[in-house]
Amino acid sequence: MLFNSLSFAVFLPIVFILYWLIGSKHLRFQNVLLLVASYFFYAFWDYRFLFLLMFSTFLDYSTGIKVHEAESKALKKFWLWLSVIINLGFLCVFKYYNFFTDSFAALLSGFGFRSNFGVIDVVLPVGISFYTFHGLSYIFDIYKKRIEPTKNFVDYSLFVSFFPLLVAGPIERATHLLPQIKAKREFSYTTATDGLRQIMWGLFKKIVIADNCAEYANMVFNNYTHYPGSVLAMGAVFFAFQIYCDFSGYSDIALGTARLFGIELIRNFAFPYFSRDIAEFWRRWHISLSSWFRDYLYIPLGGSKGSKLNQVRNIFIIFIVSGLWHGASWTFIAWGALNALYFMPLLLLKRNRNNIETVAQGKLLPRLTDVLKMSLTFTLTVFAWIFFRAEDIPHAFSYISGIFSRSILVLPTGESFMGGTVNVGAVIVLVVLFTVVEWIGREHQFAIAKTGLGWPKPVRWVFYLSVVVCIFYFTGVSQQFVYFQF
Template sequence: MLFNSLSFAIFLPIVFILYWFVTNKSLKLQNLLLLASSYFFYACWDYRFLFLLAFSTFLDFYTGQRIYAAENKASKKFWLWLSVGINVGLLGVFKYYNFFAGSFIDLLSEFGVKTTFSALNILLPVGISFYTFHGLSYVFDISNGKTKPCYQFVDYAVFVSFFPLLVAGPIERATHLLPQIQKERSFSYAQAVNGMRQILWGYFKKVAIADNCAEYVTMIFNNYQHYPGSVVLMGAVLFTIEVYCDFSGYSDIALGVARLFGIELLRNFAFPFFSRSIAEFWRRWHISLSSWFKDYVYIPLGGSKVSAWKRVRNTFIIFLLSGIWHGASWTYVIWGALSALFIMPSILMKSNRTYTDIVAKGKLFPTFDELWRMALTFALTVLSLAIFRSSDIVNAFYFIGRIFSSSILVKPTGEMFMGGSVHILFLLAVVTLFMMMEWLGRENKFAIETTGDRKPRPVRWAFYLVIVMLTFYMTGVPQQFVYFQF
């Protein structure tokens, strides 16, 4: 069930009404409703994988209790690594078996060795990377003494499978979400209005910008050999905008929907395009995943409080893991390695915490120094994401080579784009408007969080109407959310 589908437009109001008007007198009934709704939501994708979701949930629910009750370190480690081993094993089989088996076969074939390995004809369960990491964070936090186990299965199952975040995050922590699930919730009009604003902004980013960018991105990446470097560069920039608007749009909708049910989810994006360094960018992009790797991999390895060599090692480990987490492709691995190289200077010079404030806070315009730093960070992001988007390493190499060829000076014409120059120019105008709104709202949790708060109601509603009209006007062929494949 897509957020941008008619079925979800019917599903959400029904759950909302049942939640606040039928089950509102009982926390247990509310949580049971959320669990049933979440499993129905997931079943709409593929009901066959409900068992896998339920098994993963029960595994961590049980092992979490065993870890907490363990009488010695050996017993605690046994139950912890049992949970980790099974979770990672399932993730590995469904997501990575064919990739590693194929790579192994190709390697042996280079030496003339034939093997009997074969690929498995299995589907990738949607959301498996996200709900697996939910469960792992829970058992890690119990093992580290940061939280106590949950003894109500329904409550824990809602934490793992809450439908707004089930298939594409954000990756929640038990210490943040479980207490909200376990306590009484009352309807807040202000919270609901704030949630509706964020949902609106999320749909605008997804439907009006990401889906329209995706059409040009697909066209350019699939036929880059036939386009000049200027158009290929435009394709790389449009993909960067697409993946941000698509994924952050999903996160906005997820956070907004959760607020309708009185629940606050973790923030996943904090205006990353206005970052002044790669280190700052990674504090603002896919925050829940970056912080997950920092807390459960980077810091246990020693973090930055170790020798220079170990800082380099630790940084490469988390970025390579991040690349592999995204999928079974060497382009993701190279993207992770390149991201580690880009951030390495700040790690070695211990300047990665230089920019922790909001750029140009309280000002309309950035300084020249801030501007060129943001431009450089954006350029490096575009370069790395071009590799991320490419079908394979060879095409990534030639794609980037096309950008740096002499044809970069060729002026793009309307004939190079489907729909002619009018459509692409209109899209670029809307993207410019979007970036302006993001800049003006960068001190908020999302761009239009406080837009019009001090304006008369007719002005506010006129603004919302413009956003809705732009969204509907630019609605094209619905595209699946990019991160559903991860």
């Protein structure tokens, strides 16, 4: 079920009304309702994979208890590794088997050997990377004695399967979400209206910005040999806004939806395109995944301790694994490795923690040096996104060579973008206006979190109505959420 679908527009109000009719005095029934609703939400896509989700849930619930109750460290490790191997085994079979066998076969053929590995023709279960990491973090935290396992199977199942975060995150931690699931939740009008504003802004980002940018990004990337370098550069920028507004828009809808039920999810984006270096970008982009790899991979590897060589090794491991998490393709690995290279100067010069606070905090305009730093960081990020978007490595290099050609000086024309449902000029204006709104609201949880709260009610509602009208007016060809494939 898609957040921007009619089915979800019917599903959400029904669940919301039933949930609060049950009332906060009946927490157990509220959680059961949310769990049933979550399973229905997931089964709406493909009911067959619901059983895989249930099995993964039962596995981690059971092994979590076994890890906690084991009397010896060896037995604790046994149950820990049993969960890790089975979870990652499913992930590898569904997501990576064909990639690894094809890559190994290509390697063997390079040495003159023939191989005939079978190909598995399966559909990737939506959200498997997300709910697998939910379960693994739970097991790791029990092993490290950060939490104790819950004995309530419904509560744990809801932690893994809560429908706002089930298929595309954010990747939650048991230390953050489980206490909320176990605690009594009172209805708050302020929290609910704040959630509705965040849902509205998420839909605006997805439908108005991401989907319309996607039309032109797809047009350019799929026919890149027909366009001059200037248009290719514009196509890469369109994709940069597409993927940001698509994924952060989804996260906004997820966080806003959770607030309707009195639950606060982990923030997943903090205006990453206003970052002044790559380290700051990765502290602000897909925060739940970046922090997951930091806590469960980077720090156990040694983190920033030890020799410079070890630090460099750890950075490359975490970025390459992050790239591989996004997809079974060499383009994602190249994207991860490129970001690791971007990170190297900051690491070696010990400047990776320089920009912690929000840029131009408390000010309307940034300093010139901040503008230059943000521009450079955004340019590097857009360049890396080419690998993320390309079909394969040759496609990425051909696209890049097309940009860095003499045709980069050819001015794009309207004819270059014929075929979209909305004029390209209108999309550019929308992107600029969107960026201005994001800049103004960059110190808040989401861009319009505080917009209009101090205005007279009629003016405030005119603003909200304008956003809703834009959502309907600029609805183009519906595009699947980018991160559903991960």
